[in-house]
Amino acid sequence: MADSKSGIDVLHAMGEEKADVKEQVHLEETFYILSKKKSVFRVRLTSKGLSLIKETDDTSKEQIILLRDIIGSKCMRSKRRRVGGGSCVCTSLVGNQQLKVVDENSGDLDENDISAYLYIYAYVLKQNRRSLKRERTTITLRFRSFDKYEDNNKEAQKWRNTIKCLLANEPISSVPTYNEKKLLVLLNPKSGPGKARELFQEKVAPILLEAEVPYDLYVTKYANYAREFVRTRNVYNWRGIVAVGGDGVLFEILNGMFERLDWQQAFAEVPLAVLPCGSGNGLARTICHHFDEPFFHQNMTGLSMALARGKSSQIDVVRVETKSKIMFSMLSVGWGLMSDIDIESERLRSIGGQRFTLWALARTVALRKYKGVLSYALIKDIGNLPKPKQTIFGRSVSQDGALDSPETEAFFDCDEQTETYCADTGRKHQRVDSWYSVHSRRTFYSARGSDYHSIVSGGSELRSPVHACMHGPGSHLPSLMSELPSSWVHEEGEFVMVHVSYQSHIGEDFLFAPRSRLCDGVMWMLIIKAGISRSQIFSFLLKVTQGHISDINNEYIKMVPVSAFRIAPEGQNGYITVDGELVEYGPIQAEIFPNIVNILVPDTK
Template sequence: MATPQHNSDVLVVSRNEHSDSKEHVYLEETFYILSKKNSVFRVRLTSKGLSLMKETDGNSKEQTILLRDIIGSKCMRSKRRHPGATSCVCSSLVGHQQLKVVDENSGDLDENDISAYLYIYAYILKHSRRNLKRERTTITLRFRSFDKYEDNNKEAQKWRTTLKCLIAGQPITNVPPPNDKKLLILLNPKSGPGRARELFQTKVAPLLQEAEVPYELHVTKHAQYAREFVRTRNVYAWKGIVAVGGDGVLFEVLNGMFERLDWQQALMEVPLGILPCGSGNGLAKTICHLYNEPYIGENLTGLTMALARGKVAPMDVVRIETKTKIMFSFLSVGWGLLSDIDIESERLRAIGGHRFTVWAAARLVGLRRYKGVLSYAKIKDVSNLPRPKLPLTLSHSISQDGALDSPDAEAFIDCDEHADVFTSTVNGKHQRVDSWYSVNSRRSAFYSTRGSEYHSVTSGGSEMRSPVHACMHGPAPHLPSLMSHLPSHWVHEQGEFIMVHIAYQQFIGEDFLFAPRSQLSDGVIWMLVIKAGVSRSQLLSFLLGAGQGTHAEMNNEYIKMIPVSAFRIVPEGTEGYLTVDGECVEYGPIQGEIFPNLVNISVPDTKI
């Protein structure tokens, strides 16, 4: 069978009506391959995907491209051939002339070609010897059964509309499903080694364009920009909020949502997403691992496809309290060795995730001990916890009028109302406002699908304005105040610790499988305790085994993993680091408790 990525030109000649008992057949056509004699493709669009059966001289081969691997489609017309373009006498030696197509509204159409071309874009999951990866594939179907382009285009549009309905999981109609809301994308250009903008341009924007997903992109200008942005804007205007960068960008977004008076409705109606361009990327790796999606560094294909599909799953968050602040966490809390490595390796940010390995070696040489009291509410039997909810698809927000459903809507001020907006496409034509690849460019524009916008880093008159009082809201705590006595059933451990690290995701970094049994929504906090007295060889074994999660089964005098529902750490002294989702917080007493299913997070489509 000819590989689909070769964009084989095919011609419609007939339609067959037989069906498959195992799957519903929506459309079916037979195509000839122009470049090969006695070869035809029988193409079916079914509830499972796109079935391609090649028949040549009585032999047949079949391939099915799963619906979950198809991201979008587009109808095109052939491009006008300019005089002299094929006059070279050696052109026939190159092979069959490559098909060139343009948008149907283009002024460079070949009026002599009445064919309509349907391009179908897919990213097929491929098994290699070492891992899984997605391979981009383009299938080109040429419709030319009728004498007029309008009739052929009508057939191609019928296939396109049906495919769009199937991808969206909506009933088949003659009208494509609406896509009126944009994604809000908040990108931190300084995340990790500082390549977030480049990765978005090269890895994310083309996929969103193929999927016809409009978006509005804002590049963060300073610390807490993303937090203030989501707190002060009408988030119901977007169908989702995507953090591009490290875990820190999502931490800002999450806490900005909890600072809204309408936090509960906002989190219910507006899902969050993450595209990893940072150093840690723990949540992104966890999502890919749980949903069998390949995770390859700086390859954002799978998670971008998840954004296009619109599938979300509930996720637990942990309410964190220090002496002066309340915050919400989705990843981890750290005290001791791992937090030291995380914070002190910031000076090596330019080398990306390798900074953790380098600094871990330094910290093993100069091992520190921390005195304090650790208290926790232990979960005795994690096997009896409720199963996590299945992924779901959010419908359109019920807040369609564009107004905040908040008793104090006037307190929410539109930050950035004077920002420059660059519309990246007009009538399907890309219009680059400025060169993306110019390092010294004052403004850089991303290309995108119709209606998408880019807000420049250097937008004038766009200083962030916030409500006078930013107050943390969220669910009421079940724990006593930080300085009060804890319930009698809690366990207390006092002494010297090398580290206490607490997480609620499987991975706390790309290569650190911290809690293999964790789920996105299971109500469990996993607490790793390493006490003073552990040998350096044991610590080295622990760090070397972090990629496989072998430490999770340890339970000895010095190292143990404990499932808990709440915790409190009271360190002695003033020297040390406490981190929440990789961000440094004030050193002192800290406590946290888990709240299940408070956030909806974008996940890959696992439907077969």
């Protein structure tokens, strides 16, 4: 009944219905359909969502727009009729004629129309031939029971405020609580095929506008820009930090947060989020997988809705130590085949995620093997794991054996020259990173109060004077060059690859660990030993794309659950990656910590 293109347009009339005893009814009205005689909608706003009951003669049909699918609402007025424009556009909705409305505060209002219009925006899950997907649906309710616009608008505002309270899970009030804090959006324009700006502009910003969620958007200018930004700024000014790009920009944000003296409080109060515009997008795919949210390449509807709802979930992080660095990871650590594919396929970045498939074929034909020692703390009973306990926070040790922390405050607001596009005034200024390039549309969507910031050239780039030092929970492992506990498993020999993931997916089409959960304290280690044939590798890659990797266990391939591990490669040739980022080649060890970081997730209640 709700068409995603044309929406539903109904006219208000006085009337009441009996409440559904199974759910709480907050508001209820009867509306006429302007284009059809003897047809009405009984509209109910309940604790479940919006109930639309269409009654025509002796038939009745109901559609439910679930509350979790509603993103926002807005009160509007009809647009003033232009001279020579024909009759008032609001008198009829027959045929292809469209209702023309403007913001209630616009100077282009039709003062002769006393109606108040309530637009309700929803993204409804619908089944197509292959899978579920979200379709945009607009429900338009027209209130004109009273003789004055002010009275009709008061009625429409009552519905709007009730919807806002329900979406925020707050008690129903005539004045809903408004969160003045913005989202901090850090966008990497070079992620994947380089279309992050366009994707954000076209697919994310309109949803944030409908949800009335303001944001500050910063485009990264150089490597580790996002890392420096969150380390040196007062992040409590924002309601959340959004990484727009691949898994790499979130890796920067995560480690920048751990470089703060107040990292515990920062993670507790400021959740992280990811919008997938890269090539791999493993973490975004994992989040959608766990919360039954449809995921398509470059389709960010569900994750954009999560930004507006503000619901968060805890996620595991892994402390990784090399000879010279300590870092934190949310996705994976790799050595061998998969890391080779990830790093060497960078030259094909312009084709997006297909780069991995093409390079996997090339690398399998010219299969490499690596010699070294693999050690890990095996989890013997995965089905009887205790619930992850709250992490006991300590201090990470830097490479020189001491925590070199500054005595002063770890963050401050750097003065910088910025140029801004403001949605309220519409004023535009020349800037280096303009949306109005030959590669983007002329329209820039922006939530009310949202700003676009760009660092101008000429030496004004952000450079933090604060000395960077990694903090975070203290390690439970021996130092990297020390002897490991005797209870650990040790394997020495030649390997094609070792890849450890703590999330279900390490790519959009790569279901690596089906049994993994966001916060379970388990890392899944895939070990492929040398001696495996190329045909077995091809078979393995095929099964991976079908999510059958956990079924693969033979003399060459095995998957084991671990809580900590160490890789000690021999030689100098090879790649080791953390969250897809290249790190120094040499010994590396890692351990998992739950209950530290909160990440925004879809609302599936």
